[in-house]
Amino acid sequence: MLANACQAKGLGGLITDTGVRDTEDLRALGFPVFSRSVSIKGTVKETVGPMCEPVTVGGVLVRPGDVMRADADGVVVVRREDVAASQERVDAEARYIAAYREGRTVVDICNLAPLLAAKGLVIED
Structure with a gap:
């Protein structure tokens, strides 16, 4: 085959x-x-x-x-010279997906709450 x-x-x-x-x-x-x-x-x-x-x-x-x-x-x-950095990004994405599957949010994972609060968005639990 x-x-x-x-x-x-x-x-x-x-x-x-x-x-x-x-x-x-x-x-x-x-x-x-x-x-x-x-x-x-x-x-x-x-x-x-x-x-x-x-x-x-x-x-x-x-x-x-x-x-x-x-x-x-x-x-x-x-590019050949960027393969290692590319693999690091693939590995990071895999960690994000695993965290999402655990129920975590992008706000939590990326620590966005302070940035969003500074822009006037308050996230309530």
């Missing part, structure tokens, strides 16, 4: 500046695919693109070593 073969090679998904088809089948494979468009027309598979060279995806330059992250909200390119 495509998903198994790609995952065995260490690939987490596919991001393409082209179109794809058979999106329901792709979802069923469990291998995330993000594309510019969806088209019923067949694809050309024998075209060889650049390897280990900068490419442009969605108008953004992607260099070898850069990381592309994608989810339901979109795709972002993380």
Whole structure:
């Protein structure tokens, strides 16, 4: 299966500046695919693109070593030199989500009460 073969090679998904088809089948494979468009027309598979060279995806330059992250909200390119800081942000977001699940609010987590009070907003418990 495509998903198994790609995952065995260490690939987490596919991001393409082209179109794809058979999106329901792709979802069923469990291998995330993000594309510019969806088209019923067949694809050309024998075209060889650049390897280990900068490419442009969605108008953004992607260099070898850069990381592309994608989810339901979109795709972002993380420069190689920014990967550590990006991971710190991902980890912080995971901590925020865990705190929200514990019932805490953004006002509590980010200590916003004093700032909001200074602007005239009083939060009652």
